[in-house]
Structures are given as structure tokens and as C-alpha cells.
Amino acid sequence: xxxxxxxxxxGCDIPSxxxxxxxxxEQFTRDRxxxxxGAAALGATTLAADRLGNIFEPGTDVRAAxxxxxxxxxxxTTGEQLTSYQDLTTFNNYYEFGVDKSDPSKNAGGLPTxxxxxxxxxxxxxxxxxxxxxxxxxxxxxxxxxxxxCVEGWSMVIPWVGYSFSEFVKQCQPLSSAKYxxxxxxxxxxxxxxxxxxxxDWPYSEGLRMDEAMNPLTLLTVGLYGDVLPNQNGAPVRxxxxxKYGFKSAKSTVAIRFLDKQPPTTWNDLxxxxxxxxxxxxPNVDHPRWSQKTERRIGQPFYAQRRPTLMFNGYGxxxxxxxxxxxxxxxx
Ligand SMILES: Nc1nc2c(c(=O)[nH]1)N[C@H]1C(S)=C(S)[C@@H](COP(=O)(O)O)O[C@H]1N2
Ligand SMILES: [Mo]
Numbered sequence: 001x002x003x004x005x006x007x008x009x010x011g012c013d014i015p016s017x018x019x020x021x022x023x024x025x026e027q028f029t030r031d032r033x034x035x036x037x038g039a040a041a042l043g044a045t046t047l048a049a050d051r052l053g054n055i056f057e058p059g060t061d062v063r064a065a066x067x068x069x070x071x072x073x074x075x076x077t078t079g080e081q082l083t084s085y086q087d088l089t090t091f092n093n094y095y096e097f098g099v100d101k102s103d104p105s106k107n108a109g110g111l112p113t114x115x116x117x118x119x120x121x122x123x124x125x126x127x128x129x130x131x132x133x134x135x136x137x138x139x140x141x142x143x144x145x146x147x148x149x150c151v152e153g154w155s156m157v158i159p160w161v162g163y164s165f166s167e168f169v170k171q172c173q174p175l176s177s178a179k180y181x182x183x184x185x186x187x188x189x190x191x192x193x194x195x196x197x198x199x200x201d202w203p204y205s206e207g208l209r210m211d212e213a214m215n216p217l218t219l220l221t222v223g224l225y226g227d228v229l230p231n232q233n234g235a236p237v238r239x240x241x242x243x244k245y246g247f248k249s250a251k252s253t254v255a256i257r258f259l260d261k262q263p264p265t266t267w268n269d270l271x272x273x274x275x276x277x278x279x280x281x282x283p284n285v286d287h288p289r290w291s292q293k294t295e296r297r298i299g300q301p302f303y304a305q306r307r308p309t310l311m312f313n314g315y316g317x318x319x320x321x322x323x324x325x326x327x328x329x330x331x332x
Contacts, residue, residue: 071141071142071143071161071223071226072140072141072142072143075143075145075159075226080147080157080297081157081299082145082157082158082159083156083157083158083297083298083299084299085224085225087156087298087299088156088158088224088233089105089230089232089233090102090105090232091298092104092105092232092233093150093246093247094108094232094233094234094251095194095197095198095200095204096185096186096187096192096194096195096202097192097194097195097232098194098197099194099197099198103194104231104232105230105232107193107194108230108231108232110191111186111191111231111235111252112191113132113231113235113236114132115131115132116131116132116236116237116254117129117130117131117132117254118130118132118237118253118254118255118256119254119255119256120172120255120256120257120258121255121256121257121258122178122182122257122258122259123174123177123178123258123259123260124172124173124174124175124178124258125173125174125175126173128171128172130168130171132237135168135220135222135237136222138163138167138168138171139163139164139167139168140163141162141163141222141223142161142162142163143159143160143161143226144160144161144162144219145157145158145159145160146158146160146217146219146240146242147242147313147314148240148242148246149245149246149281149295149309149313150245150246150247151245151246151247151275151279151287151292153290153292153294153295153296154295154296154297154298155295155296155297155298155307155309156297156298156299157297158224159224159225159226160219160221160223160224160240161221161222161223161224161226161227162219162220162221162222162223162240163219163220164216164217164218164219164220165214165218165219165220165239166213166214166215166216166218167220168220169181169213169214172256172258174210174258175258177260178210178258178259178260179209179210179259179260179261180207180208180209180210180258180259180260180261180262180263181207181208181210181213181256181257181258181259182205182206182207182255182256182257182259182263183205183206183207183208183239183250183253183255183256184203184204184205184250184253184254184255184257185203185204185234185250185251185252185253185254186203186252186253186254187202187203187204189202199270200266200270201266201269201270204250204251204266205250205263205264205265205266205269206239206247206248206249206250206265207259207262207263207264207265207277208241208248209262209322211322212241212319212322215318215319215322216318217241217242217243217315217318217319218239218240218241219239219240219241219242220237220239221234221237221238221239221240221249222236222237233251234249234250234251234252234253235252236252237252237253238250238251238252238253239253242313242315243280243281243313243315243316243318243319244278244279244280244281244313245275245279245280245281247266247267247275247279248279262277265277267279273288274287274288274289276331276332277331278323278328278331278332279332280312280319280323280328280332281309281310281311281312281313282311282312282328282332283308283309283310283311284311284328285328285329285332292309293308293309294306294307294308294309295307295308295309
């Protein structure tokens, strides 16, 4: 499939006049730096590290010091305001680290992100283990801003860093019999002491049909806002599927399996009538307990008007054809 330029992917035809200027990113870097040095002055470096996950030394340039110095392209918007770094790193779903939105930023500090490998197995030429540092070098890293719609009815606009998952799949050499891909997240009860708060059968598992996995929008994600992923956002590597509800995007990926059958997935196992395998964002198919027609954008005041949710989260031009002829009420 043709790989479009990241900017056109980002915006779904947003004019270049709406691309966020570089200065905005620079401003963000300064704000973050002064926040960090302020925290250090107060003797609260550990707190800052816990809250932000992977951080750079105050006073150094994020591009020079960060592990992601090679990111290509400027951070762009979808024509909408980016969700602030603060909001997208303190309002998270990561149930291994607790069920409240504020828990992952407080609790994920102990996630060991090095050494880190992804084990690839199933219907492949040969089983392989990829080290995170080789994954980072496999393809040029791109800034890709995507809307993120959680099944709970809120949304964000997130400047991710990564590259198309299809580039990684090439290295995995799947057999033609592979029809599905399964993603498994890191799980260690000693590190993720909060995992007992929910009745999830760990590790977190998600899955895609092969064509969905190969879609150029499907992002193997290693960073956000130009830097490495904070732990609470799924460090050091996770999936992002912008046309699906957020739970399809498994965090902290440690294993990928190529299969001929649809894999079991965490939320579908837990409540099959509420969470389907496909889980494409669809304002016309309500959750049994609430409407999916509108959403609240995180960072806006709670009394702000909810915005209409878009079919496929607005990415229909890139993904709708994969579901031609499918009854999306049945395959929700
Ligand atoms: N391993 C794992 N992955 C996960 C989750 C989780 O609890 N555990 N939550 C999912 C849900 S419901 C959402 S909305 C997104 C949140 O990603 P973010 O915190 O980076 O915005 O992660 C998804 N991936
Ligand atoms: Mo979610």
C-alpha cells in the first residue's frame, strides 16, 4: 500500500497554514524545562521523574539529549489544538498501574524500559526477538499527530512519534496464512501491584486483522511531543490505532503473534456485548450503557460543549474501504 507523507496522514487534508509552527514545540520544551528545573529546585526531582516517566536533564536540549533525536518532520496539528503534555501524561488508562486516570502517572515509574525486547512468533518464517534499540533504528521516526477517542467518551489530540507498523511487519516475515496479529503488553505483578484492582486476565491482549495492521495509519509508537514515551503512556513501545477506540492500542508491547484466527482480546473477553473485536469509532453504534455520538475534549472546561464524534474518528478516507460490505452493527 502506498505510504503517504506524514503531514497528509496527520491532517486528512489540513492546509499547511494550519501546521503548528516549530515555535510551539520550542515553547513546550522551554515550559517543560522550567517545570523540571523548578521541581529540582524544590528538591522534588523524584516526584518529577515519577510524574513524567523518562525525562531529560534540565537545561539540555530535548532534541540533542533525547533518544529520539532523529525524528523527521515538525509536529503538526489536525487543525485542532494539541492536548497539553500535562494532560496527556496525567490523564491515562493503564489498568496495570491502577484504575483511576491519575494512577498511571503516579505508579508507572518502576516500569523497566531497558533492556526491552519484542518477541515475534506464530505464523512467521522464523521466531525472532527484536531489541528496542534496533526497533528504534529500523525506520525513520516521524511526528504523527492523531486524534484519540476513548470508548468512555473523551478525546485528545496527541503528537505521537513512531513509524508505520507495516515497516516492522516486513522484518517479521509473516507467512501468507497469517490473518490476524495479536499484541501482548508487559506484565509483572511485582512492578504492577495495582493490577488486581480490576478483574482483567493479564497480560493485556489486543488484536487486529492483518489488513488493519498493515494500514499506513497504524503506528508503532515510541514517543510523544518529540521525546520518548513516558511510562504511563506505554513506554518504550506501543501501538496506536487512531480510527479505533483507545483500548485497541496496547501499551508497553512485549510480544507480537501472527495468527490464522482472531485472538482473544482483553475488553472483549471481559464484556463481549460492550466491547467488540473491531471497536472502530462509530457514532451510530452506542455502547449498551451510553451514547457514542459525542465526546468531551480533554483540557477544555467540563462545561464546554461536547463535540460530535466522527465516523472512524475522522479517518474514513484511509480506513473505511477495509470494512466495505461489513455490517458495523454486528462487527462493532
Ligand atoms: N496494557 C494496557 N494498554 C492499554 C490500556 C491498559 O489499561 N493497559 N488502556 C487502553 C485505553 S482504554 C486507552 S484509552 C489508551 C490510553 O492511552 P494513553 O494513556 O496514552 O492516552 O491505552 C490503551 N492501552
Ligand atoms: Mo480507553
